[in-house]
Amino acid sequence: MIQFTIEDRNGERQPIEIPEGINLSLMEVLKASEYNILATCRGMALCATCHVQVLNGLNALPSAQDAELDMLDTLPDADSDSRLACQIRVDDRLEGAIFRIKSDEPS
Numbered sequence: 001m002i003q004f005t006i007e008d009r010n011g012e013r014q015p016i017e018i019p020e021g022i023n024l025s026l027m028e029v030l031k032a033s034e035y036n037i038l039a040t041c042r043g044m045a046l047c048a049t050c051h052v053q054v055l056n057g058l059n060a061l062p063s064a065q066d067a068e069l070d071m072l073d074t075l076p077d078a079d080s081d082s083r084l085a086c087q088i089r090v091d092d093r094l095e096g097a098i099f100r101i102k103s104d105e106p107s
C-alpha cells in the first residue's frame with residue numbers, strides 16, 4: 001500500500017491508502033475519494049483546477065514537465081511547492097507525502 005495525506009480546503013487532513021501498481025493520477029484519486037475537484041480538462045494540464053500544494057515530499061516526486069510548469073505560471077496563488085495533481089502518477093514516490101488542495105471550491 002502507498003499511504004499519503006490529503007488536506008482539504010478547510011484544513012482537515014485525511015490519510016489515503018492506495019494499492020501499489022494502479023495506474024492513476026493523484027487527480028483521479030482525489031476525485032474517486034470525493035474531493036470536490038473540477039478537473040475540467042480531464043488531466044491535460046490545461047485547466048489548473050487540480051492545483052495542489054505539496055506540504056511534504058515534494059523532492060521525492062518526479063519533476064514537473066513544461067506543460068505543467070507553464071500552467072502553474074499562470075496561477076496567481078502558485079508557489080514553488082505547487083503541482084497539478086493530474087500530472088502526478090500515484091506510485092511509491094508519494095509515500096508519506098502531504099497534499100493540500102489549493103484550487104477554489106467549484107460553485
Ligand code: FES
Pocket residue numbers: 027038039040041042043044045046047048049050051084085086087
Ligand atoms: S485536471 Fe486540468 S490541469 Fe489537472
